[in-house]
Amino acid sequence: MSEKYDLIVIGAGNGGLMTACRASRMGLKTLVLERHNLPGGAATSFVRGRFEFDASLHEIPDFGEGESRGELGRLFDELGIKVEMLQVKDAFRYIIQKNGERTLDVTVPHGRDKVMDLINEICPDDAVCIEKLYMAYEDMVSGLNYWGSVRGNPDPEVLKKDHSNFMRLMTMSAGDLFRSLGMSDKLIDILSAYWPYQGTEINTIDASRYILMICSFLENGAYIPKMRSHQLSSAIVSRAAKLGCKFLFETEATKIITENGAVWGVQIEDGRIFECTAVASNAFPEVIYGKLLDDKSLVPDYEYKKINARSYGFRAFSVYLGLDAPPEEIGIKDYTIFISTSNDSKLIYDNSKGRELSEYALDVCCLNIANPDCSPKGTTEIVLTISFTDDAWADVTEEDYVKEKRRIADMMITRLEEIMGFKIREHIEEIEIASPVTFARYMATPQGSIYGYSSEKWDGMSSRTVAAGAERTIHGLFFVGGHSSSMSGYLPTYTGGNRTGLQILGYVMSGGGN
Secondary structure, eight states: OOOEEEEEEEOOBHHHHHHHHHHHHTTOOEEEEESSSSSBTTSOEEEETTEEEESSOOOEESOOOGGGOOHHHHHHHHHTOOOOEEEESEEEEEEEEETTEEEEEEEEESSHHHHHHHHHHHOGGGHHHHHHHHHHHHHHHHHHHHHHHTTTOOOHHHHHHHOHHHHHHTTOBHHHHHHHTTOOHHHHHHHGGGGGGGTSOTTTBBHHHHHHHHHHHHHHOEEEETTOHHHHHHHHHHHHHHTTOEEEESOOEEEEEEETTEEEEEEETTSOEEEEEEEEEOSOHHHIIIIIBSOGGGSOHHHHHHHHHOOBOOEEEEEEEEESSOHHHHTOOOSEEEEESOSOHHHHHHHTTSSOOSSOEEEEEEHHHHOGGGSOTTOEEEEEEEEESSOTTTTOOTTTHHHHHHHHHHHHHHHHHHHHOOOOGGGEEEEEEEOHHHHHHHHOOGGGBSSOBOOBTTBSHHHHHHHHTTSOOSBTEEEOSTTSTTOSSHHHHHHHHHHHHHHHHHHHHTTTTO
16 A cells, blocks of 8 residues: 655755745645755755865855844744854955956945945945835835735735736846836946846846845845755755655656546656655656656646746856865955956857857856865865856767866866966866756756746746746646746745745645545
8 A cells, every 4th residue: 555645745956845844844744755865956065085065056145144034044943944054245246357358346245234335436326226126126025925925816906006016027127127227337237247146138037036136135145054055955854854754865756646637646766656645846847747747638738838938047067176275375355256258148148058158157156255164274165157048068979078068167267367367277176067967967957957947027936926826737736946936046946945835735735636
């Protein structure tokens, strides 16, 4: 006789873990299936020589401390998840430079007052625009909270009266919003630094998602776990297990079984079947519909239309460097440096469809600046990342793959040394290179996408949230992670996973497929 669960979570990524923790916290009998031997998906680390590298985590907003405790920090507190976090001093340093000509070099701090001081110093006419941006942020939060409180069934009159700005923001890109607020080109350039985090250019990115991200960073600061992102994943697993959740690692789901049009159970690779009322998938919809679902006729046509209309977010290419000298000897002073060849994000986005990379956005992160004890004394950990906006590695042959990885990594190191004057090559002790192929193999995501689907104004966070209640998939099937309604990034996948756990509670308590 098969075991019966209220919920089975396929994949122990960030969203799946948080859904499992919330469901277990609310008393649902929960099982998590993970094909790897470790939880976390992208939230994991690996060791090379004396160095432990974080696979993907850069920083997380909205933790905060004390009176400044943010949404994510309060959520972890409420669920009983305990992780030691370290605060990052500044938001970022942003440099725009090409062919030796530097047109922008600014360091943006954390904290509303410090941000206002910076704006008053470098573009004083924009001070009122920043205030308007924060007001838009508050309107967006209020609108999303209202939508959640009525479980996707809002009163049109309330929307019109109290949340009209929320509805307008849903139709805008981040670039549209910045211009509508009257921002100068310089301020738009500065606030656009985070666009690579969203996987599409600033005039396409969904405004609601972008302002929630950037205002969360600027308002409450950024944090990192002291013991890498694997500490986050392990802490959630530990807490969920104490709440009764069961985990099966090195166990791959091979089939989702339905009965009478609703989820009934999950089969794993050894043939065992577990009955369940609901499934939360950390895997992309195309994986579920095309590979795991037993009855594909149950998939609504609009689900296929959405998949075909969407494009994948950024496919990352990262170079992990362990250096045998401390940051001050290398010349590194900043935790985060964004380096772009142009202030035209569309130009860079379009150029990133291929591997020529004459235009690029390079993300440089030195963990030692925020966590001096992250590597042995007298050493430095630094991660360089660029992203591709199309399946740029599809034509690379097996014979040329390693050579091409090394060529691009060499180019990234060269450009960093030329622009920043850092002494990198002479101090390399360990190096690891991860291409989109690497991420695809490890995370089982299409084309190695680490950001789910692109966040576009027609298909952004707010529009997906609004549509989620009206466009149900198969009864009992829920999606979590970067491809779901909350979009990509640690903050939205954690908070989105929590909300999905609450939705599943309601589904199970109402009788599920019955």
